[in-house]
Amino acid sequence: MSVSTQTTVLSGHSIIAGRETPGNAGTTRGIDPATNAELEPAYTLIDEAQLAEATAAAEEAFESFSALDPETHAGFLETIAANIEAVGPELVDRAATETGLPKPRLQGELARTTGQLRLFARVVRQGDHRGVRIEPPLPERTPLPRPDLRQRKVPLGPVAVFGASNFPFAFSTAGGDTASALAAGCPVIFKAHNAHPGTGEIVGHALTEAVAACGLHPGVFSLVYGPGASIGQALAKDPAVKAVGFTGSRGAGTALMATAAARPEPIPVYAEMSSINPVFLFDSALRGDADEFARAYVTSLTGSSGQLCTNPGLLFVPAGEAGDAFLTAVDRALAGAEGATMLTPGIARSCRDGIDALGAQDGVEVVARGKEGATENAPAPVVFGTQVPTFLSNPVLQEEIFGASSLVIRYGSADDLVVAAARMEGQLTASLFLSEKDLPTAAPLLPVLERKVGRILANGWPTGVDVGDAMVHGGPFPATSDSRTTSVGTLAIERFLRPVAYQNIPDALLPAPVQAANPWHLNRRVDGRIELAGDSAEDRA
């Protein structure tokens, strides 16, 4: 292990509305998956009565937090980012120990997490997500006059967020779901991931201190450690909670969806779950350096021990010489690759089970296999191979194996690709490797892929998700529970908003975004046309 720069004394407790709260329901411990050693401290787990304190505080915080002025609101997100950066080195150390992920990867992820908070702060200041629409009154309209109508989006209410094990920063305590819910104006109750409890606590303190520093109601954020699924179910059932953000397995995600749908008041669940991310190689794309191409594939496949939602799990390779040469190169590239420590013993076990199950299917064979890693929980990466008809006839071949496992499908014609794509479940991504002359062949695949995935890439591997304005990290079920949105990028904020219309309401009662004077300088849709803030009469004056 590296020399620790850790300075925070970890308490091992939940933080409920700003207060360290020892739990009444037993303890859990993080473990170092490279050695299976248990880590200090033990983490106390809360019971349902303690959880109710967190949700009640969030409910209480909602009114003031949801009405925050843009400058204070954006400053809050920026303070969280700064506070996280201030403990960056110890965060990376702790996360590396708890997750087995390499430090450079974690450093990059930390930068993504703080960058995301700052990006969302810019959106909060700019304000287009507030969706202001104005229809001035038309008293002379026949047969009926038009009233004064003003629309804006308001936050849904407190949001329950469940973090992912595979992104201890970017999809965890202050990750995408938390950041987008806070940017929308929703208090967050974060269910800590028990696989990285110390990392969660350090981030939780950074966030809690930002709440205090910005003078916000302490109920704006709580971090709770609880006994696995039961506390998660209780959280999703709590009447104060108005939406759920989740990243994790299909089983856990669909369980949350069922719970949310069965509530007396059903609520939206944004669950990012399962994807095998098909990659389509066109013949000409394989005409270059087969070894270089194979190495890029193996890098995408084995990075973070394959534990990425956008891992290339399915590879369509043309029959014939170029495809053969590519697979020989994959065999060479993978032979030297060693398994890397996975996040938890349970995940490593599931990965091995998945690999065994896939290898046992009729018509599926091993194309290439790497070596077991030297640490614990480091299964050998593997690439399987099959043919299109086998893929079409056996749904097991579409099941995600979370880890460095991929299935190559040899295909004969571009029609095969359209047929296979049409039969696929929903995915986060689809990738095409093609050259200029493949465009006419690839064109019929595009509309099929648009119905199946959230992001289509050309000549790039699906791992690596840019956090920006145009990103979609989402897709039809089972990739996510709700294809109408994204869990990465600025559009994610809109998941936690709903529209409200104001009809003939006196200006003095209107909230700032829809007041006549436009005090927040928002772009607004007036009479059906966008009016940029700089173009309004007031701004010109």
Place this chain on the structure above:
Amino acid sequence: MSVSTQTTVLSGHSIIAGRETPGNAGTTRGIDPATNAELEPAYTLIDEAQLAEATAAAEEAFESFSALDPETHAGFLETIAANIEAVGPELVDRAATETGLPKPRLQGELARTTGQLRLFARVVRQGDHRGVRIEPPLPERTPLPRPDLRQRKVPLGPVAVFGASNFPFAFSTAGGDTASALAAGCPVIFKAHNAHPGTGEIVGHALTEAVAACGLHPGVFSLVYGPGASIGQALAKDPAVKAVGFTGSRGAGTALMATAAARPEPIPVYAEMSSINPVFLFDSALRGDADEFARAYVTSLTGSSGQLCTNPGLLFVPAGEAGDAFLTAVDRALAGAEGATMLTPGIARSCRDGIDALGAQDGVEVVARGKEGATENAPAPVVFGTQVPTFLSNPVLQEEIFGASSLVIRYGSADDLVVAAARMEGQLTASLFLSEKDLPTAAPLLPVLERKVGRILANGWPTGVDVGDAMVHGGPFPATSDSRTTSVGTLAIERFLRPVAYQNIPDALLPAPVQAANPWHLNRRVDGRIELAGDSAEDRA
């Protein structure tokens, strides 16, 4: 009855992908609710195999319809409007006979329906709903270059629409849900309402002829008559169907929600269900002409026999003299009011049952009652009264009675209003009657109402929903199944869209909305800022 101008010969059959299709599952008939007389012709009901033809055709139509150019697409919506207008008089006649609704009301509703189609055509031409976002590549960005990222919204797929009995035009065959789904680019399978089958067929032909006239795939629209709930459930379960639009009862809406959530691939359900639309009267607002005010209330309460989702079902009236005088005036105004024919014998029965049940509650008494109507199915309108503590303690008092029934709650202080509002279920609307000097008293109510309703009105009755850009006809459960949207107004189109991102895709493969040349002249969000079409370099050139 009036002289009929009917010219269409009604076939009594479903229209599946452009073909009149006699059903294999028995027949049903419309009835004239004013006389309980059965109407010609009998309508044949389809079975599940026939339903599958409609959904398969919609699935087949999707690819071409979803990619339609804006001009053809908008022209299609306008052709539907023109075709409906061409049969306007016979439509109004038939609807009046089938629903018992007065002709002037139906004429207004027909104009709203065609106006809505033309408004959506303007949105389709303008294109902001396509949500185009572009992030140009940043090859020099560190630590990683930014790829070329382009986002646009695509239609979800075929949509099942269930019409309402109370709006045979505006929330039925070519009503809001159909129009917004078609505007989004989604084929529609419309489950005809068996309470106005002839009206449905005439509109269905108008729509089918527009599909043919515009050269579209016939699967873009089907109108199916089926045996009640079973065919509706089958439609919501069909794998080709990707969303549901519904207006109707809480029971039927929640049943559809449960079915959609239990599918192997869950889909969104937009159900507009149940609302009692609280109205808050402040003392000073009652200082004017009590009789005039009471008449306006009674008009809103009894219009369309009270069968409006925005019917004022709950009225908070201050204790004291002004409130007393208002209720005396309500008594006078309602005493002369006669019940009007309701839509169906079943609805009239439910209304009477609801009135009996509410009248039997402890602490609830009759404040005013009108007379039974002279026709069948015309229960007397009624206004009940109670006090705040009774309202807070008995959830039955929050149940919607669909019809001309309203509950007056006498309150002592503005705090009572905040408490009562906080305890309410989700609503479509809330209305405030107030004057300048009530503003400080009313202010604390606003944030509470924002969490409970989709539209807040001042000094107006909630009935009457303007179809425009800033309208929200929606609200938290049980008003609707999904508070994140509206079923009236242009924002309704966005219910049927989802985002897709394109990363480094060659321009030749990109769909028109995100191509570099911006051939559809769309406003686009570029690098996080709105760029109006007229401002782009190309447009300036």
